[in-house]
Amino acid sequence: MVESFGHTGVSAAIVLLCSFALSENGGAQAHLPPEYEDRRIVEAILLGENESIDLDGLLDEAVWNRAVPAVGFMQQDPDNGSPATEPTEVRVVYDGTSLYLGILCLDSDPAALLGNQMQRDQPLESDDRFMWAMDPFLDERSGYFFEINPSGAMGDGLINVSPGGGFRANKAWDGIWTARVRRTDIGWQAEIEIPFATLNFDPNASAWGVNFQRTVRRKNEESRWNGYSRNQGLMQMSAAGLVVGLEELDQGLGLDLKPYLTGSITDGPVSGAAPVYRGDAGFDLSYSVTPELRAKFTLNTDFAEIEVDDRRINLTRFPLRFPEKRDFFLDGSNFFDLSTAGVTPFFSRRIGLDADGNPQRIVYGVKLTGKVGAQDIGVLQVRTADSGNNSGEDFSIVRLKRPFWAESHVAMIYTRRSRLVTGAAVLQTAGAEIQLSTSRFAGDRNLSLTGFYFWNTTPEGGGNGAARGFRLHYPNDTWQLNLSVRELQDNFDPAVGFTPRRGFRRANPEVFFAPRPADHPWIRRFRFGSDAQFLMDTKSRLVTRIYDVTVFEMELHSQDTFLFKAVPSFERLEKDFEISPGVVLFEGARYNFTRYKVEIDSADRRKVAASAGLEWGHFFSGTRREFSLDLGIRPRPGLFASVGGEFNRVELPEGSFSTSLLQSEINTQFGPWVSLSNRFQYDTISRILGWQARFRWILKPGNDIFVVVNQNWVDDQLTPAGFQTLSRQVSSKLVFTRRF
Numbered sequence: 001m002v003e004s005f006g007h008t009g010v011s012a013a014i015v016l017l018c019s020f021a022l023s024e025n026g027g028a029q030a031h032l033p034p035e036y037e038d039r040r041i042v043e044a045i046l047l048g049e050n051e052s053i054d055l056d057g058l059l060d061e062a063v064w065n066r067a068v069p070a071v072g073f074m075q076q077d078p079d080n081g082s083p084a085t086e087p088t089e090v091r092v093v094y095d096g097t098s099l100y101l102g103i104l105c106l107d108s109d110p111a112a113l114l115g116n117q118m119q120r121d122q123p124l125e126s127d128d129r130f131m132w133a134m135d136p137f138l139d140e141r142s143g144y145f146f147e148i149n150p151s152g153a154m155g156d157g158l159i160n161v162s163p164g165g166g167f168r169a170n171k172a173w174d175g176i177w178t179a180r181v182r183r184t185d186i187g188w189q190a191e192i193e194i195p196f197a198t199l200n201f202d203p204n205a206s207a208w209g210v211n212f213q214r215t216v217r218r219k220n221e222e223s224r225w226n227g228y229s230r231n232q233g234l235m236q237m238s239a240a241g242l243v244v245g246l247e248e249l250d251q252g253l254g255l256d257l258k259p260y261l262t263g264s265i266t267d268g269p270v271s272g273a274a275p276v277y278r279g280d281a282g283f284d285l286s287y288s289v290t291p292e293l294r295a296k297f298t299l300n301t302d303f304a305e306i307e308v309d310d311r312r313i314n315l316t317r318f319p320l321r322f323p324e325k326r327d328f329f330l331d332g333s334n335f336f337d338l339s340t341a342g343v344t345p346f347f348s349r350r351i352g353l354d355a356d357g358n359p360q361r362i363v364y365g366v367k368l369t370g371k372v373g374a375q376d377i378g379v380l381q382v383r384t385a386d387s388g389n390n391s392g393e394d395f396s397i398v399r400l401k402r403p404f405w406a407e408s409h410v411a412m413i414y415t416r417r418s419r420l421v422t423g424a425a426v427l428q429t430a431g432a433e434i435q436l437s438t439s440r441f442a443g444d445r446n447l448s449l450t451g452f453y454f455w456n457t458t459p460e461g462g463g464n465g466a467a468r469g470f471r472l473h474y475p476n477d478t479w480q481l482n483l484s485v486r487e488l489q490d491n492f493d494p495a496v497g498f499t500p501r502r503g504f505r506r507a508n509p510e511v512f513f514a515p516r517p518a519d520h521p522w523i524r525r526f527r528f529g530s531d532a533q534f535l536m537d538t539k540s541r542l543v544t545r546i547y548d549v550t551v552f553e554m555e556l557h558s559q560d561t562f563l564f565k566a567v568p569s570f571e572r573l574e575k576d577f578e579i580s581p582g583v584v585l586f587e588g589a590r591y592n593f594t595r596y597k598v599e600i601d602s603a604d605r606r607k608v609a610a611s612a613g614l615e616w617g618h619f620f621s622g623t624r625r626e627f628s629l630d631l632g633i634r635p636r637p638g639l640f641a642s643v644g645g646e647f648n649r650v651e652l653p654e655g656s657f658s659t660s661l662l663q664s665e666i667n668t669q670f671g672p673w674v675s676l677s678n679r680f681q682y683d684t685i686s687r688i689l690g691w692q693a694r695f696r697w698i699l700k701p702g703n704d705i706f707v708v709v710n711q712n713w714v715d716d717q718l719t720p721a722g723f724q725t726l727s728r729q730v731s732s733k734l735v736f737t738r739r740f
Contacts, residue, residue: 036207040226040241042070044092044099053093055191057182059102067091067102070241073214073223078524078557080230084223086187088130088214092243096250099194103130103148105214107187114217114605115151115183116634118669119677120698121171124149126604126634128217130190133159135209135237136201137292137371141403142334143209143237144199145169150188151637152181152672159235160334161435166446166475167235172323172330175199176702176737179672196291197251197739200370203291211240217605220524220559229444230477238407238439254288255740258702262302264731269724284328293370293377298328301352301362304731305706308692311681313646313661315624317577318500324348328362332369335378336399338411339435340452342486342506343467345413346429347498351382351395360387376401383420392420395496407437413454417495425459427495431467448473456494464489464538469506480529482510490538504543507534512550527553537574545570559603568594571620583655585620593618607634622652638669660684673698687715689723702737 045067047053053061069089075082091102105128107113114127127149135143143159156177157169177194201208212225213234227239260282267275282300289295309322324330329348336346352362361384368379380397394417401411410432417427431454441447451470458465469486490503512529528550535544546569553563570592577585595617602609608631615626630644646661664680674697682689693709711728 036242040070040072041207042090042092042210042241042243043068044094044243044245046245046247047093047095052095053100053191053193055178055180055193057180057189057191059091059104059189059191063093064091064102067093069104070212070225073212073225074228076213076222076224076228076230078219078221081228084214084216085219085221086214086216086223088212088223088225090132090212090225092210094246094249096248097196097252099196099246101132101190101192101194103190103192105130105150105187105189107216109218110183110185110187112218113150113183113188115149115153116637116640117149117153118151118638118672119153119667119675120672120696121155121174122153122667124153124155126217126609127151127153127215128188129215131213131215131234133209133211133234133237133240134199134243135159135240136199136205138202138205138207138209138242139403140209140238140240140407141409142376143235144175145171145235146175146177146192146194148179148181148190148192150181150183152179154179154672158330158332158334159237160337161339166233167237169235170330170333172325172327173333174327174330178701195739196249197254197256197288200288200294201249201291202371203249205246207242207244208246209237209240210243211237220557220603231444231446232439236439249291251288251291253740254291254294256284256286257738257740258284258286258735260284260302260733260735262304262731262733264304264729266727266729268727289368290370293368293372294332296328296331296365296367296369298362298365301328301365302733303327303359304733305694305696305704305708307677307694308679308681308690308710310663311661311683311690313648313659313683313685315579315648315650315659321347321498321500322349326352328365328367332367332378335369335376335401336380336397336413338399338413338433338452339409339448339450340433340469341450341471341484342508343452343454343469343488344498345431345454345494346397346399346415346496350417350496350498352384354387354390358387360390360392361385363392374402376403386420391424394418394420397496405436407439408435409437410434415494415496425457427457427459429454429456429494429497431455445476446474454492454494456492458491460491462491465491465493467492478514478516480510480512480514482508484508487538503538505536505538505540508532522556522558524555524557527555541572542570543572543574559605561599561601563597563599565597566594567597567617568592579620579652580650580655580657580659583652583657585652585654589621591620593620595619595624604632608632609634619650620652621654622650622656624648624650638671640667641665658684687717688726689713689715702735702739704733704735706733706735707731708733 069091071089073084073088087106089104093100129147129149131147133143133145145157145159147155156175157171158173159169162168175198179192181190214223226241232239263279265277285297287295303326306325314320352360363383363385365382378399382395384392386392396416399413403409412432415429433452435450437448439446449472453468456465467488471484474481485507487505488502492502510531514525514527516525517523531548533546537543549566551564555561572590573587575587597615599613601611611630613628626648628646632642634640643664648659661683666678669675677694679692691711695707697705708731712726713723714726716724
């Protein structure tokens with residue numbers, strides 16, 4: 001909701017500004033264990049018996065005046081360690097069932113605020129925004145991420161350890177919470193309500209970890225409440241502050257019932273099949289066994305509302321990985337993740353989707369995620385139904401994780417997959433990882449060492465079904481160093497995992513240097529370095545050698561970037577490679593070649609933004625030229641259009657060919673709760689033009705109406721008719737959430 005401020009809002013803002021002087025340390029004081037005494041704290045104020053928050057963004061309730069704000073934000077960029085140029089205040093209050101945040105973002109030029117995005121869970125990087133992260137277990141290893149912008153757009157995610165080092169948010173998670181935002185003549189402000197039933201938490205914790213960050217996009221300024229070092233991120237909860245005073249929190253019965261109804265009509269004119277009408281129903285049931293442990297059951301699960309995958313052109317010998325987008329698998333997904341980079345023993349897209357990405361019906365699923373004592377636990381059991389030539393299957397996954405020391409852990413995983421056919425082989429994978437990690441090396445530097453070992457059954461015999469390796473990682477400003485070594489044996493193929501390549505040994509040293517010119521008026525930083533890869537077969541014979549050298553990269557304060565790379569490579573083919581129909585590179589051939597890349601990106605905050613890339617040079621036995629272009633247009637808040645393409649011309653003695661990929665998107669947002677997106681994709685390999693229109697109306701968080709249209713046309717070059725309708729489907733889905 002975006003409204004004018006009005007006299008009531010001005011009066012409230014004056015009261016809030018006057019209270020700034022109450023908190024020189026950015027929060028109240030509280031008695032805490034010694035290890036937390038150096039952290040900034042903010043105290044949550046309990047609403048009185050007859051008090052409530054009218055969630056309208058005004059901050060005019062009396063309790064906001066009693067709450068001492070978190071203030072004193074410091075710049076992470078561009079002037080690291082200096083006070084933020086635009087002040088921010090955050091107040092925290094609560095009642096028995098919900099946590100409330102009152103946010104005041106003062107701005108010296110409110111007319112320059114950027115809030116183009118209005119759709120739920122879409123990127124806010126091009127806008128002004130306010131973000132916060134919460135660690136309700138105070139374990140410094142996981143948590144929740146939230147963000148809003150001045151137009152009321154909302155985003156969220158689950159925080160977990162990233163295989164690439166540091167922490168990340170799985171932003172496909174959809175929590176139930178509400179934000180109301182108002183622009184004012186002194187900036188923008190918001191009221192947030194997060195029900196405790198949305199969160200897992202430790203009811204006995206003396207405090208929760210919390211941190212706040214604000215982006216002033218026109219200045220490209222990032223400021224944070226606690227932990228402003230460039231080696232510390234918002235999601236690094238060991239650098240967070242604390243919220244204290246939360247007592248006697250209530251999740252109710254901890255029971256969420258989420259029934260759904262769907263209807264669809266599917267037509268395939270090319271095949272001549274009659275239209276198929278289908279209606280269905282199902283439900284998800286969630287129950288908080290304890291405030292720290294949540295169980296979820298799904299029956300007859302449907303994913304009609306899921307966005308289509310982005311198409312990609314693959315000129316490699318190995319399959320591409322596409323992200324998980326289904327809500328049942330995303331909820332609590334951080335309890336199944338591992339820190340191991342390059343090896344994925346569990347990948348949820350192997351469940352309920354065939355090799356071509358076509359859905360198989362999920363009969364039921366059961367999941368248990370959270371904490372039991374000091375252990376993180378994730379348990380998943382799913383059964384799929386027969387679909388076409390694919391028989392139904394049972395999938396079982398268990399992951400246990402035990403933290404030790406301040407930031408280290410040991411984790412174990414087990415997966416099982418079996419077809420519902422008598423005598424079918426049972427495919428199992430098991431393994432463990434250990435990570436020694438600290439964010440306080442030499443002061444505030446990040447350093448981690450990870451080792452892993454995984455093993456899977458090999459029904460056809462022969463053994464050699466293991467993967468093992470280690471990684472030493474130093475991801476910091478100004479130096480980033482990495483050394484990873486791993487071996488995947490010939491028969492390592494986790495049945496519920498993702499392994500694009502096996503039967504190799506790999507060493508991957510990486511060195512990057514990113515200096516920042518002091519007080520330069522327009523250059524923020526440079527970046528130079530190399531990411532090298534050496535792959536050998538299991539007999540230690542060289543197969544692939546790549547030096548991905550960043551010769552020069554420059555980032556401006558305006559967010560514009562320029563990149564130049566050189567990539568010398570060596571490839572020895574272990575088997576025939578049909579890179580294009582009729583174009584075959586033969587087993588045993590050896591190739592030395594070098595490619596070059598130039599990329600220019602303009603800042604997304606502009607009404608018209610562009611990204612262009614050009615690659616050229618040798619490619620296997622010949623040459624390859626690649627050109628990519630993406631153009632985005634934001635004429636007004638709530639409207640976004642983009643068009644992009646990737647074009648390749650490959651000329652080899654064995655044959656020449658071209659590929660093209662075209663993509664376009666038009667998003668119309670009628671507010672934070674109603675959106676319509678249109679996506680078009682065409683590639684010259686499949687010769688299929690695809691269109692998806694997706695309408696979403698959030699009646700209130702947890703209650704949604706979806707209408708999705710999918711249509712595909714095939715470019716039949718053998719007939720004068722050209723494009724013909726291959727398939728079309730119209731689906732609708734109504735989702736309702738009731739909490740008890």
